[in-house]
Amino acid sequence: xxxxxxxxxxxxxxxxxxxxxxxxxxxxxxxxxxxxxxxxxxxxxxxxxxxxxxxxxxxxxxxxxxxxxxxxxxxxxxxxxxxxxxxxxxxxxxxxxxxxxxxxxxxxxxxxxxxxxxxxxxxxxxxxxxxxxxxxxxxxxxxxxxxxxxxxxxxxxxxxxxx
Amino acid sequence: xxxxxxxxxxxxxxxxxxxxxxxxxxxxxxxxxxxxxxxxxxxxxxxxxxxxxxxxxxxxxxxxxxxxxxxxxxxxxxxxxxxxxxxxxxxxxxxxxxxxxxxxxxxxxxxxxxxxxxxxxx
Amino acid sequence: xxxxxxxxxxxxxxxxxxxxxxxxxxxxxxxxxxxxxxxxxxxxxxxxxxxxxxxxxxxxxxxxxxxxxxxxxxxxxxxxxxxxxxxxxxxxxxxxxxxxxxxxxxxxxxxxxxxxxxxxxxxxxxxxxxxxxxxxxxxxxxxxxxxxxxxxxxxxxxxxxxxxxxxxxxxxxxxxxxxxxxxxxxxxxxxxxxxxxxxxxxxxxxxxxxxxxxxxxxxxxxxxxxxxxxxxxxxxxxxxxxxxxxxxxxxxxxxxxxxxxxxxxxxxxxxxxxxxxxxxxxxxxxxxxxxxxxxxxxxxxxxxxxxxxxxxxxxxxxxxxxxxxxxxxxxxxxxxxxxxxxxxxxxxxxxxxxxxxxxxxxxxxxxxxxxxxxxxxxxxxxxxxxxxxxxxxxxxxxxxxxxxxxxxxxxxxxxxxxxxxxxxxxxxxxxxxxxxxxxxxxxxxxxxxxxxxxxxxxxxxxxxxxxxxxxxxxxxxxxxxxxxxxxxxxxxxxxxxxxxxxxx
Numbered sequence: 001x002x003x004x005x006x007x008x009x010x011x012x013x014x015x016x017x018x019x020x021x022x023x024x025x026x027x028x029x030x031x032x033x034x035x036x037x038x039x040x041x042x043x044x045x046x047x048x049x050x051x052x053x054x055x056x057x058x059x060x061x062x063x064x065x066x067x068x069x070x071x072x073x074x075x076x077x078x079x080x081x082x083x084x085x086x087x088x089x090x091x092x093x094x095x096x097x098x099x100x101x102x103x104x105x106x107x108x109x110x111x112x113x114x115x116x117x118x119x120x121x122x123x124x125x126x127x128x129x130x131x132x133x134x135x136x137x138x139x140x141x142x143x144x145x146x147x148x149x150x151x152x153x154x155x156x157x158x159x160x161x162x163x
Numbered sequence: 164x165x166x167x168x169x170x171x172x173x174x175x176x177x178x179x180x181x182x183x184x185x186x187x188x189x190x191x192x193x194x195x196x197x198x199x200x201x202x203x204x205x206x207x208x209x210x211x212x213x214x215x216x217x218x219x220x221x222x223x224x225x226x227x228x229x230x231x232x233x234x235x236x237x238x239x240x241x242x243x244x245x246x247x248x249x250x251x252x253x254x255x256x257x258x259x260x261x262x263x264x265x266x267x268x269x270x271x272x273x274x275x276x277x278x279x280x281x282x283x284x285x
Numbered sequence: 286x287x288x289x290x291x292x293x294x295x296x297x298x299x300x301x302x303x304x305x306x307x308x309x310x311x312x313x314x315x316x317x318x319x320x321x322x323x324x325x326x327x328x329x330x331x332x333x334x335x336x337x338x339x340x341x342x343x344x345x346x347x348x349x350x351x352x353x354x355x356x357x358x359x360x361x362x363x364x365x366x367x368x369x370x371x372x373x374x375x376x377x378x379x380x381x382x383x384x385x386x387x388x389x390x391x392x393x394x395x396x397x398x399x400x401x402x403x404x405x406x407x408x409x410x411x412x413x414x415x416x417x418x419x420x421x422x423x424x425x426x427x428x429x430x431x432x433x434x435x436x437x438x439x440x441x442x443x444x445x446x447x448x449x450x451x452x453x454x455x456x457x458x459x460x461x462x463x464x465x466x467x468x469x470x471x472x473x474x475x476x477x478x479x480x481x482x483x484x485x486x487x488x489x490x491x492x493x494x495x496x497x498x499x500x501x502x503x504x505x506x507x508x509x510x511x512x513x514x515x516x517x518x519x520x521x522x523x524x525x526x527x528x529x530x531x532x533x534x535x536x537x538x539x540x541x542x543x544x545x546x547x548x549x550x551x552x553x554x555x556x557x558x559x560x561x562x563x564x565x566x567x568x569x570x571x572x573x574x575x576x577x578x579x580x581x582x583x584x585x586x587x588x589x590x591x592x593x594x595x596x597x598x599x600x601x602x603x604x605x606x607x608x609x610x611x612x613x614x615x616x617x618x619x620x621x622x623x624x625x626x627x628x629x630x631x632x633x634x635x636x637x638x639x640x641x642x643x644x645x646x647x648x649x650x651x652x653x654x655x656x657x658x659x660x661x662x663x664x665x666x667x668x669x670x671x672x673x674x675x676x677x678x679x680x681x682x683x684x685x686x687x688x689x690x691x692x693x694x695x696x697x698x699x700x701x702x703x704x705x706x707x708x709x710x711x712x713x714x715x716x717x718x719x720x721x722x723x724x725x726x727x728x729x730x731x732x733x734x735x736x737x738x739x740x741x742x743x744x745x746x747x748x749x750x751x752x753x754x755x756x757x758x759x760x761x762x763x764x765x766x767x768x769x770x771x772x773x774x775x776x777x778x779x780x781x782x783x784x785x786x787x788x789x
Binding site: 070074078085087094097 | 299303340341342344
């Protein structure tokens with residue numbers, strides 16, 4: 001799929017940046033406004049889907065290759081696990097909001113407040129965005145003609161071959 | 164009354180899963196069932212004439228006691244909203260897996276019709 | 286020891302996300318890490334026996350936060366889950382060499398273990414649902430791992446039925462929250478004890494029975510199991526049949542029936558009816574099977590019927606106000622059979638995987654005379670078959686004996702007779718397996734099969750030794766009091782146990 005017309009390609013290039021920025025805004029202010037990690041991550045992934053529809057899958061895959069997205073995914077999960085385990089180390093129980101209770105309470109309704117919640121939001125946003133991007137990229141590359149059977153492999157298709 | 168409509172939506176989804184013969188229609192029926200359950204869960208927390216469970220800057224300036232009283236007396240229940248967020252994420256993961264298995268089945272069998280995808284018997 | 290409870294969930298989760306990164310460097314490192322994780326969890330589960338406590342996640346007080354609870358039933362289930370997962374992971378070191386993408390398999394396996402551990406230790410109903418979904422979605426992906434025709438079809442069927450079950454369970458949880466206003470198991474139990482069961486809660490209970498019955502593959506809801514378990518790779522079949530249907534289905538159902546809602550007569554009769562139906566239908570459908578793993582899958586349905594029968598009988602005796610000693614005996618039989626079945630059924634699936642890897646087929650009629658080529662596999666399979674058929678002195682005999690004695694003492698002679706009959710038919714079908722797979726003469730195509738190698742053998746022999754040693758759990762009084770009796774007491778004490786543990 002080589003993409004759509006010139007008009008669509010130009011405008012989506014501009015709009016994609018706006019959508020990406022909007023997604024980052026929803027993640028960062030997740031402790032103040034509705035949204036948070038998951039909703040922001042979905043918006044981040046959908047900005048890449050817009051690019052995929054306008055420019056074609058190969059262009060987007062060259063831009064953000066599969067192994068890199070997979071590493072970002074694992075990094076997001078790690079960050080979340082690290083925040084939770086640090087809660088155990090500094091706060092006494094697993095998942096404690098140790099920044100709010102002890103070190104850095106901050107003013108209510110500021111950007112830097114509510115302890116470890118913004119950190120968790122960032123980690124979840126990164127993970128969800130990378131995961132959804134991976135899912136949609138993989139599903140779109142599964143399209144084959146009927147009759148050419150796939151060799152046996154992993155349950156989630158060609159991610160294994162391309163890693 | 165609204166709860167009965169929610170349950171009707173759940174039954175529609177169940178009907179799709181049981182009766183339809185196309186794989187993708189079965190997946191859509193499953194999605195309808197999950198929407199119905201999420202809708203039911205949110206409607207549980209509703210309070211007639213309630214406000215959103217968000218504390219704004221004006222509330223904080225008025226003082227802590229006023230904030231707590233206003234929240235408890237006027238806001239809808241925020242706990243089912245958190246439950247529904249979790250449930251939506253779970254059904255996202257489940258649906259993604261279902262769709263990818265449907266695509267793979269189409270590659271192997273050449274059809275989406277479940278009456279022809281019946282190699283396992285007995 | 287309750288301070289170590291989050292480790293059961295966190296350690297496999299973190300390892301599961303580390304494995305794809307490690308796997309690109311080399312399969313050996315990933316496999317080693319995964320095996321170390323399961324063996325460490327097994328050691329931790331053994332260390333938790335006999336302790337009890339409550340762990341508040343995030344230091345939120347228990348009426349507004351999530352709690353993790355360690356009591357007798359939890360430690361028994363943790364032992365069962367971690368023993369089987371350690372053995373299956375050891376087996377898959379060698380067995381999964383025939384598939385590609387091994388690090389992804391290990392990662393999904395550890396996610397499934399994390400989910401099952403989470404189901405068993407949590408004390409909050411919605412948290413139970415979240416961990417149930419984690420384990421279920423990981424198992425859906427693992428069943429279709431080989432990506433052949435039949436595996437994908439089986440995985441799709443399993444997924445659709447499993448998702449319907451999850452929706453029903455979530456609807457039940459919503460009804461419970463709407464009627465009681467609490468999600469913590471202890472608080473819900475207290476509210477239900479004070480206000481009684483109204484129509485909404487009774488409907489929620491029936492939704493739970495259908496939903497968890499679908500997860501546990503009891504008989505009207507068993508349609509996915511005979512397709513899903515044979516199609517999965519052998520260590521995954523062992524995990525599915527050995528612990529997943531128990532931890533997700535039977536443990537959750539008994540926790541809700543005994544400790545949250547309280548026993549009542551209609552629910553107990555429903556459980557007994559489902560148990561008898563599963564036992565009889567499962568075994569009669571199993572006898573006529575010619576596919577090795579499909580036969581084992583139908584036997585899983587039948588043995589699950591035993592466990593549900595034991596638990597239902599105990600609930601009925603408690604609800605009717607009968608002698609708590611007989612109720613305790615029935616529940617002891619049910620729970621001991623649950624743990625036994627975890628060990629011998631996973632051993633049977635592992636031996637069938639070993640046979641399949643060596644001969645390339647699962648059809649009984651194409652095998653024969655393998656006793657000359659595969660002596661260790663044959664020994665393990667014979668021990669497991671004797672256990673499941675109820676031959677003394679293996680562990681299956683003792684749990685079936687306790688169930689029969691409890692049924693006779695409570696006055697249900699018909700149930701006892703059905704139990705013995707089903708046990709005889711089980712013996713018949715396993716004699717058939719022994720005759721066709723191992724005895725007889727070796728056909729032409731199988732002349733150069735060889736015995737399985739290192740890690741597969743170690744896993745099988747470990748489980749076979751456990752089959753023999755577990756009879757000691759019931760015969761030696763100190764072991765029984767330390768391991769089995771606390772689990773039974775938790776269920777018999779019922780709603781009062783949850784209220785006491787939470788200091789309400």
